[in-house]
Amino acid sequence: MKEIIIKGHKVAKGKAQGEALVSKTSISFLGGVNPETGVVVEEGHELNGKSITDKILIFPVGKGSTAGSYQLYELAYYKKAPKAIINIQADPVVAVGAIISDIPMVDKLDQNPVEIIKTGDTLEVDADQGIVTVRSKSK
Amino acid sequence: MKLTEEENEMLEGKYGEAMQTAMELLVAVGECYGAERMIPVASAHLSCANPVTAGKGGTIFIKNMAKGGGRFVIPTTTNPTSLDPWAWREMGFSQDIYQENAALSETLAGMGGYLCNTCIPYLIGHAPRLREHVAWAESSAIIYANAVLGARTNREGGPSALAAGLTGRVPAYGYHLDENRHGSIKIRVNAKLNAETEYATLGYFAGKIAQDKVPILTGIPPSVSQDELKCLGAALATSGSAALFHVVGVTPEAPTEEMATGFKKIGPSDTFEFNLTELKKTEESISRIGPEEADLVVLGCPHPSINQIKRYAEAFSGRRVKSKVEIWILTSHLIKKYAEDIGYAAPLKSAGVRLAANTCPSPMPREFFIKRGYRGAATDSPKMVYYISATKGIPCYYGSLEKFIDWVTDKG
16 A cells, blocks of 8 residues: 655645545536536536545536535535545635535645546545545555 | 735634635635735625525525624625516416525525615616726626726626625735736727617627637727617627626726727737628527527516616507517516606506516526426527526527517507
């Protein structure tokens, strides 16, 4: 088991531990994820059919309507939200959504999280300190 | 970000949970955009003030903010809601959506909101002054405030406008800073435009070209009306994401072309011409159906002013809406009342045109449109085309009312 520590920047406070789910493409929470099931429903999306619930969700940046913040809140209300979010660069829609939903979130890591982290890795996110610890099974 | 002592106290929770969440949210947005500080804003205008566009998430969030002690500290107005609270039954809305809508409105009113429920707060007593900083949502109101009134606002969304209303602050970035307000793309208008619809077509053309850049428009006469600029802006903000435009010799930040561009030269590759050919081509590109296929007509988007209602009243005078067609004119309840008081509502009523208040197709439930079974819609606004076709799945015809009035009404 290999352990890497990546430093970044806090977007939304809190700590979480869990399994990584990585998407190399952006995610829209309005229309892209079913808020009652936590399953990605966007046609043709690489995570289509996968659940983001209780995962540490890693993707480059959010996209879409500002109502997406409220969709993230709805996911959290149904207890279907991810445990934490890691972006290359936070956008206001997801950042606002994470803050109002109490989902820890970090961005601007010193290594590209979408490349370094693999789906299934065990992660510890300490958003308050802006630190992500990656425990990778492979290598 | 550098915060003042009071802003830090908000962030630490000294003024309650709701204020704390609101400030956290604004700081995060500020950090996304590299803002260095907060600035005080004079007013907020909220979108997502209805159960459809707020969704379950937004509805619960707003309720929780109210429970957490959230009270608006600046005048905070609201966008149209899911139905006309007076005529919903006759229009075929269900009791359920009426109650959901009323509950959210009550929550916002309890927080101190001005429940004007219109997209034109600036025409009913909430116009910001030149260079005043505000935090508005609703793209057509944002662009009007920035371009026509010379106020300063970013494109706020439902949550950020709510947070601004609760704190009286927004992060200082984007359109709040003078250096981001200059035009960088030029549209030369080479056609005499008549009526709001042709200005809307110009706006649609300009927005497509400009995308997120600020366009400057030349060749528009100083006699251009407030309604024409309102329609131009709404369409521009529909096909593009710019929240500001300048009309040289007309709008307050563009007395000259040099001032509109901040003394930067706009090269030939960023200069475009809008002539009668472009006008026709653009107008035709927006329609998906012919006017004969419309069984729903929605006029005036943004909400029409009293002058626009007067012209609609004149157009429908002595006509009768065809039996399988519904025609709606939706506006603020204040403008509706004004129209009733001075005699513009009566000709609409006798023609069978419905003048309704405080609503818009965008926040109406999609199921409503499915249940009513509309096959096609006709409208004089490109923004309305977007709402009805993209969010409700009904194909649209676009043109000025005179182009399709004979298809949807009978004379005499």
